[in-house]
Amino acid sequence: SFREEIAKFLTDYTGAAKELNPEHITVMNGCCAVFATLSTVLCDPGDGYLIPAPYYGGINSKTWLYGGIQPVHVPLFSEVTDEESHPFQLTVAKLEAALQRAKKQGIHVRALILINPHNPLGDIYPEQLLKECLEFAHRYGLHVIMDEIYMLSVYGDTTFTSILSLDCLPDPERTHSMWGFSKDFGMSGIRVGVLHTKNPEIQKAVNELVVFHSCPGPVQHILCQLLRDRDWLENVFFPTNKKRLREAQNILVAGLADLGIPVFKSSAGLYVWADFRKFLKSQTFEAEFELWQKILDKKLLISPGKAFYCYEPGWFRLVFSDSLDKIYLGTQRLEQTLQSDTVEPATTNTSSAADALCNPEKDSPAKTSHTSGEDPSQLENILVY
Amino acid sequence: SFREEIAKFLTDYTGAAKELNPEHITVMNGCCAVFATLSTVLCDPGDGYLIPAPYYGGINSKTWLYGGIQPVHVPLFSEVTDEESHPFQLTVAKLEAALQRAKKQGIHVRALILINPHNPLGDIYPEQLLKECLEFAHRYGLHVIMDEIYMLSVYGDTTFTSILSLDCLPDPERTHSMWGFSKDFGMSGIRVGVLHTKNPEIQKAVNELVVFHSCPGPVQHILCQLLRDRDWLENVFFPTNKKRLREAQNILVAGLADLGIPVFKSSAGLYVWADFRKFLKSQTFEAEFELWQKILDKKLLISPGKAFYCYEPGWFRLVFSDSLDKIYLGTQRLEQTLQSDTVEPATTNTSSAADALCNPEKDSPAKTSHTSGEDPSQLENILVY
Numbered sequence: 001s002f003r004e005e006i007a008k009f010l011t012d013y014t015g016a017a018k019e020l021n022p023e024h025i026t027v028m029n030g031c032c033a034v035f036a037t038l039s040t041v042l043c044d045p046g047d048g049y050l051i052p053a054p055y056y057g058g059i060n061s062k063t064w065l066y067g068g069i070q071p072v073h074v075p076l077f078s079e080v081t082d083e084e085s086h087p088f089q090l091t092v093a094k095l096e097a098a099l100q101r102a103k104k105q106g107i108h109v110r111a112l113i114l115i116n117p118h119n120p121l122g123d124i125y126p127e128q129l130l131k132e133c134l135e136f137a138h139r140y141g142l143h144v145i146m147d148e149i150y151m152l153s154v155y156g157d158t159t160f161t162s163i164l165s166l167d168c169l170p171d172p173e174r175t176h177s178m179w180g181f182s183k184d185f186g187m188s189g190i191r192v193g194v195l196h197t198k199n200p201e202i203q204k205a206v207n208e209l210v211v212f213h214s215c216p217g218p219v220q221h222i223l224c225q226l227l228r229d230r231d232w233l234e235n236v237f238f239p240t241n242k243k244r245l246r247e248a249q250n251i252l253v254a255g256l257a258d259l260g261i262p263v264f265k266s267s268a269g270l271y272v273w274a275d276f277r278k279f280l281k282s283q284t285f286e287a288e289f290e291l292w293q294k295i296l297d298k299k300l301l302i303s304p305g306k307a308f309y310c311y312e313p314g315w316f317r318l319v320f321s322d323s324l325d326k327i328y329l330g331t332q333r334l335e336q337t338l339q340s341d342t343v344e345p346a347t348t349n350t351s352s353a354a355d356a357l358c359n360p361e362k363d364s365p366a367k368t369s370h371t372s373g374e375d376p377s378q379l380e381n382i383l384v385y
Numbered sequence: 386s387f388r389e390e391i392a393k394f395l396t397d398y399t400g401a402a403k404e405l406n407p408e409h410i411t412v413m414n415g416c417c418a419v420f421a422t423l424s425t426v427l428c429d430p431g432d433g434y435l436i437p438a439p440y441y442g443g444i445n446s447k448t449w450l451y452g453g454i455q456p457v458h459v460p461l462f463s464e465v466t467d468e469e470s471h472p473f474q475l476t477v478a479k480l481e482a483a484l485q486r487a488k489k490q491g492i493h494v495r496a497l498i499l500i501n502p503h504n505p506l507g508d509i510y511p512e513q514l515l516k517e518c519l520e521f522a523h524r525y526g527l528h529v530i531m532d533e534i535y536m537l538s539v540y541g542d543t544t545f546t547s548i549l550s551l552d553c554l555p556d557p558e559r560t561h562s563m564w565g566f567s568k569d570f571g572m573s574g575i576r577v578g579v580l581h582t583k584n585p586e587i588q589k590a591v592n593e594l595v596v597f598h599s600c601p602g603p604v605q606h607i608l609c610q611l612l613r614d615r616d617w618l619e620n621v622f623f624p625t626n627k628k629r630l631r632e633a634q635n636i637l638v639a640g641l642a643d644l645g646i647p648v649f650k651s652s653a654g655l656y657v658w659a660d661f662r663k664f665l666k667s668q669t670f671e672a673e674f675e676l677w678q679k680i681l682d683k684k685l686l687i688s689p690g691k692a693f694y695c696y697e698p699g700w701f702r703l704v705f706s707d708s709l710d711k712i713y714l715g716t717q718r719l720e721q722t723l724q725s726d727t728v729e730p731a732t733t734n735t736s737s738a739a740d741a742l743c744n745p746e747k748d749s750p751a752k753t754s755h756t757s758g759e760d761p762s763q764l765e766n767i768l769v770y
Contacts, residue, residue, distance in 0.1 A: 036597045066451055189602030212421045217574030219601050
C-alpha cells in the first residue's frame with residue numbers, strides 16, 4: 001500500500017532508528033491539510049502555538065481557518081549576541097521567554113511548531129538544539145509539530161536530523177511530524193502530504209477529518225511506483241536535484257554578493273534569505289514594501305520578510321529552484337532596480353526590530369487573533385510558497 | 386481550464402438555461418469538501434439545516450466535523466395520505482412544519498439541503514416541487530444546497546430537472562449546488578467535487594478554504610480530456626451506463642419481488658429502497674439491526690434505513706451497480722437468509738415511526754448535536770456511500 005511504501009521510504013531517507021510503522025502514517029492532500037487537521041484535533045479555538053519568527057507565513061491561515069488557533073511568535077533577530085553563533089538563532093531561552101509572555105497575555109499555548117529545514121532561513125537545526133526543544137516542549141506538556149517538508153532538499157554539507165531518526169523522544173505521544181512530495185520531488189501540484197504520529201488517539205481523530213482531505217487513488221498508485229524506483233531516486237533523481245540546487249544557490253549567492261547583498265548561510269530549501277537592509281529608505285516595513293514593489297515592477301518576484309512575520313524589516317526570501325538563465329536574469333533585474341534607486345541607502349540598525357518587540361500593540365501574537373491569523377498590512381495579498 | 390470544461394459539460398448535460406459561467410464553479414477533492422466548506426461559510430456552529438429524512442447519512446458528519454451544524458429532519462413516511470401520490474413524499478407543508486418545530490427548539494435554521502436525484506430513495510423531484518421548495522427557502526431567507534451528485538445516473542423515464550436548468554431562481558444568491566465525478570462516472574476514488582454558486586461573497590469565502598481541499602493538477606488534466614471527449618460520452622459511455630443500470634435495477638427489483646419485498650419506485654441512483662418490514666421480528670430499529678446483521682452474516686452487505694435516519698424501521702437500501710452475476714448471487718443469499726428465519730413475520734405498522742416523531746428525546750434533531758452529528762446507536766460503524 002501507499003502507506004507502506006512511504007514508511008519504507010521515510011525509514012531509509014530519514015535514517016530512522018527503527019523501521020517506521022505504516023500504521024503511524026496518514027496520507028492527505030498536502031501539508032496544508034495536515035496543519036488543518038492537527039490544529040483542529042490538538043487544540044481548542046483560541047489556543048496558541050509557539051513558532052520561531054521569521055517562518056513560512058502560510059502556517060497562520062492553515063492553522064487558523066479550521067483550527068482557529070493563533071501563533072505565538074518567538075522573535076529571532078539578525079544581531080548575534082555573545083552566547084550565539086549565528087543570526088536568527090533559536091534557543092530554548094527564547095522559547096521560554098515567548099511562552100511566559102503568552103501566558104501573561106492569557107493565551108493557552110498547546111503546541112510548538114518547528115520547520116526543519118527552515119523556511120525561509122534555509123538552515124537546519126542541530127541535533128542537540130532539536131533535542132533541547134523537544135525537552136522544553138515535554139517540560140510544558142506541549143505538542144511538537146515538526147514540519148520537515150524540505151527534508152530531502154539539503155544541498156549543503158550540514159547533516160539534517162529528522163525527528164523520525166531520533167532513537168528516544170522525550171514525549172513520543174506528543175511529537176508529530178509531516179512531510180510531502182511538493183518540495184523534495186518538485187511536485188507541488190500533486191497534493192500529497194504525510195502525517196506521522198505514534199499517538200493512536202490523535203490519529204483516530206485526524207482520520208475522522210481525512211475524508212475532507214483525501215488523495216486520489218490513481219495519484220497514490222503512481223507515487224507508489226515512484227517510491228519503489230529506489231535505484232533511480234538514489235542514483236539519478238536526488239543526486240541531480242541536489243547538484244542543481246547547489247549550483248543555482250551558488251550562482252544566486254554570488255550574484256547577490258556582487259550587488260553587496262549579504263545572504264544568511266543556508267544549506268537546505270529552495271531559497272536564500274537575503275539582507276536588503278542597506279537598500280531601504282528607512283528601517284521600516286513600509287520601506288520594505290516599497291522596495292518589494294519596485295523590484296516587482298522590474299518583473300522580479302521575491303518575498304518580503306514581512307510575509308514571514310520577520311521582526312526586522314529589510315530581509316527578503318529569494319527562490320533559486322529554477323534554470324540558471326532565469327537566475328542570471330533575476331540578478332540582472334535586481335541590479336537594475338537597485339541601481340535606479342536615487343535615494344541614499346540608510347544606515348542599517350535594528351531599532352525597528354526592537355520596536356516590534358517592545359510595542360505589543362503593533363505586531364504582537366495577540367493582535368493576530370483579531371485578524372483571522374492574517375497579516376493586516378497591505379502585504380496580505382502576497383502569496384508565498 | 387478544468388473549470389471551463391466543467392462549465393461546458395454541465396451546461397450541456399443539465400440543459401442549463403444560459404451557458405454556465407466557469408467563474409461560478411469551484412473545484413474540490415470531492416463533495417465531502419463542498420459540504421464542509423459550505424457549512425463552515427454559510428452557518429455558525431450550532432445552526433441547523435432542514436433535510437428530508439431518510440437521506441444520505443454521511444451529510445451529518447460532513448456538515449458537523451468542520452461546520453459544526455446540525456440536521457433538522459423533515460420526516461417522511463411510507464404511508465400515503467389523501468393529498469399525496471406516493472410514499473416518502475416531500476411537501477412544502479412538511480418543510481414548514483419542521484422549520485417551525487426547530488424554531489420552537491431554539492435552533493437557528495440557515496439552510497435547506499436537498500438531494501436530487503435522491504439518495505437513498507432514488508426518485509427525482511418534479512420541477513414544480515423543486516420550485517416550491519426554492520420559494521419556501523426564499524420566504525424564510527434560507528440558503529438552498531442542492532446535492533445533484535447522481536444527476537447523470539438516471540436510468541428511468543422520469544425527467545431530471547437540475548437546479549442549473551431553471552431559468553429564474555427565486556433567490557439565486559442563496560442557491561448553491563454540487564456535483565461530482567464519483568457516481569456518474571463510477572470514479573469515487575478520483576476525488577473531484579464541484580460547487581456551483583453565483584454568490585461571489587460565498588465563493589470568495591469558500592476559496593479561502595479550498596487550499597485544504599485541492600484537486601491534483603494531473604487529475605484535472607485527465608478529467609479535462611475525458612469531458613472533452615463528448616462523442617464517446619454521448620454515444621458510448623452514458624448510453625451504456627444507463628442501459629446497465631436499468632438492467633441491473635430490473636433484475637434486482639424482480640428478484641426482490643420474488644421474495645415478496647416491495648421496492649420504492651425509483652428512476653435514478655445506483656440503488657433501490659426496499660421494504661423489509663414484514664421480515665422484522667418487531668417494528669423497531671433493534672429488529673432492523675438484527676436483520677441487517679443476519680443478512681451480513683450471509684455475506685451480503687446492504688444498508689439499513691437507520692443509517693439514513695429513516696423514521697420507519699424495516700427499510701433497506703440495496704446497491705445494484707455491479708455485474709449481473711453478483712446481483713443474482715445477492716438475491717440468492719438474501720433468499721437463504723430470509724427463508725432461514727424461523728420467527729413469524731410481524732404485521733407491518735408505523736407505530737414506531739410515530740414514536741420517533743412524538744418522542745423528541747429519542748431521535749430528535751436536537752439530540753444529534755450532542756453526538757457529533759453521528760447516530761449514537763450500534764449502527765455507527767456502518768459505512769454507507
